[in-house]
Amino acid sequence: MTVESIQHQSVVDLLEARLREDILRGRHTPGTLLPPERELAAGYGVTRTTLKHALSRLEQAGMVSTRHGIGTRVRDFLRVGGADLLPMLASQDSGWLVEIFEVRRHIGSLIARRAATRRTARQSRRLAELLEAVAAAPDADAAQLADVEVHRELARATGNRVYLLLTNTLFNAYMPVRRALCAPFEDPAKAAARLDPVVRAVIDRRPQDAERAAERYLRETEKLMLGALDKANQAHAIR
Amino acid sequence: MTVESIQHQSVVDLLEARLREDILRGRHTPGTLLPPERELAAGYGVTRTTLKHALSRLEQAGMVSTRHGIGTRVRDFLRVGGADLLPMLASQDSGWLVEIFEVRRHIGSLIARRAATRRTARQSRRLAELLEAVAAAPDADAAQLADVEVHRELARATGNRVYLLLTNTLFNAYMPVRRALCAPFEDPAKAAARLDPVVRAVIDRRPQDAERAAERYLRETEKLMLGALDKANQAHAIR
């Protein structure tokens, strides 16, 4: 049993999730003012202090903006929000996953190409090690996490720290739902074999090949993930 | 003088900024526990409640992680953090700007290419309008904001909402320092002229041209921005 599987949902966490959901579902329209804090807190059955903690997080996430003496306004977050909204959007509506994967594919290819021209010797060694770790993973879950590490190292090998942060953002986006997406890693050895051409091309400094291999790898992985997801959804629908 | 005339920096805002700075400057090493909340609050001269608001934001930003009964640990945010850290990193150290621009160039080209194949008729019209708005901007500041709108619409024209969020993230990263980067927009008409080939190629559905034009536009703009920044830094150093 891993640490992350059991999340202690604190009151603030729950409240935040609920507020977010109410906003995403359109109960509070973008552009309008939320009810006063005292009223809202009473409505959700919590203290104003607790409500403020939750609102404060939503504000930092860019979903609402608060002004002293005025109130709290729901922002048009799809217009001005950043990629850090993705985790909550993805767990709310799986339509986002398709779009996330597409972008991941494009950017992943970019990263692989660039890593192939910039990687250091040390990073080559590390990539080889991490690929080994994928193959040696005891189960799908561990393989999935090991796979993420390989991609993090690829991003690091671009020599541009922003690529690493971007990769993290995209991974974070499907971390909350990753359990449903571990199909490609059921057989860790095969997963490692699919990933191998990418790592090899980067180590051998073949940018074009690296780009193509990454594109291919990401496309295959995506297909397996979404295939499993569809199947699950169908089973769910039948039931 | 009471408060900063323009900025409404609340206590929580200031406290958050200060904590962040202390972490970024290495006063609290990643991996270690922060002092207990009661102690930390006393140290900063605020209530525990207020401190918690600030910590709660930092936690959501991925810079610290709090566990009940244990304490608050400083996370290795460069390893696991997302792109939403960029605004604070960029305003802390201008070295980030160079890397942000590079990624912006790569992804901007990607977006232009894709927009050229996917844009709708409505989006074409809107792009043309927004380009007009850049040319008609009264000053550099307005031109810069109008320019951002064009890029947002380009991202929207990819048909993939994740690209819009990503674009927002990258823009947000240099929004805090954008005043120092308005050099390319001193002459709004010229700025619009530089941007014109990109918009035109997208409207005409010429993906390859759009990609190249975007690459070129972003490279030029970047050069102007960083050139102005260097000059400012030199002047600053001399003084």
Next chain:
DNA sequence: GCGGAACGGTGGCTCAGCCACTGGTCCGCA
């Protein structure tokens, strides 16, 4: 020797209250 109870320390959350900011109203003066 070992298992469970107790303890000290930590964060989670509540409560009641006062302060500060905003926008509108209303009154007094010209």
Next chain:
DNA sequence: TGCGGACCAGTGGCTGAGCCACCGTTCCGC
């Protein structure tokens, strides 16, 4: 009648004290 300033009601900002829940350790009794 027009207008400017004082006032007021409503809103978020912040406080301080307090209690609860959780964790790791220690210590005691079996």
